[in-house]
Every structure is written in C-alpha cells, then in structure tokens.
Amino acid sequence: MATIVIILKLLVGYPNGMASVDDLKLKMVILAKSGQDWSERTRLLAARMPDLSIFTMGLWNAAHSAGPSQ
Numbered sequence: 001m002a003t004i005v006i007i008l009k010l011l012v013g014y015p016n017g018m019a020s021v022d023d024l025k026l027k028m029v030i031l032a033k034s035g036q037d038w039s040e041r042t043r044l045l046a047a048r049m050p051d052l053s054i055f056t057m058g059l060w061n062a063a064h065s066a067g068p069s070q
Helices: 002-011 021-032 036-047
Strands: none
C-alpha cells in the first residue's frame, strides 16, 4: 500500500499528473535512500487509506500505461 501512496505523491509533481515508469522508479529509489523518516511518514499515511485502489478509483489509466486518467 505504501508504494501506491508514494506513486500518487510523486505524480502530483508532474505536469498533468503523468510520468514515465522510469522517472517514477528513479524518484522512488531516491526516496527509499532518503532515510527512515520518509519511510515512516509514508507508512503512516498509507495506514490511513487501507482501501485505496488506484485502479478501481480510476486514478490510473492502465490502457495508456502512462499515468493517471484525465
């Protein structure tokens, strides 16, 4: 669940909320190495949204595989 929260948080910073998978992977590696504080904050945020599903909520357009739907 924390991974989905991280992806959504990263996409907010991109134009139209869209980013390539490679860009997201790079940013996630940077965040993973940024320390325990970031991991803990993300875990706590994810715990507040246990039913978050980017696919069923329409936040991700899997047909285009480029990012969230418009």
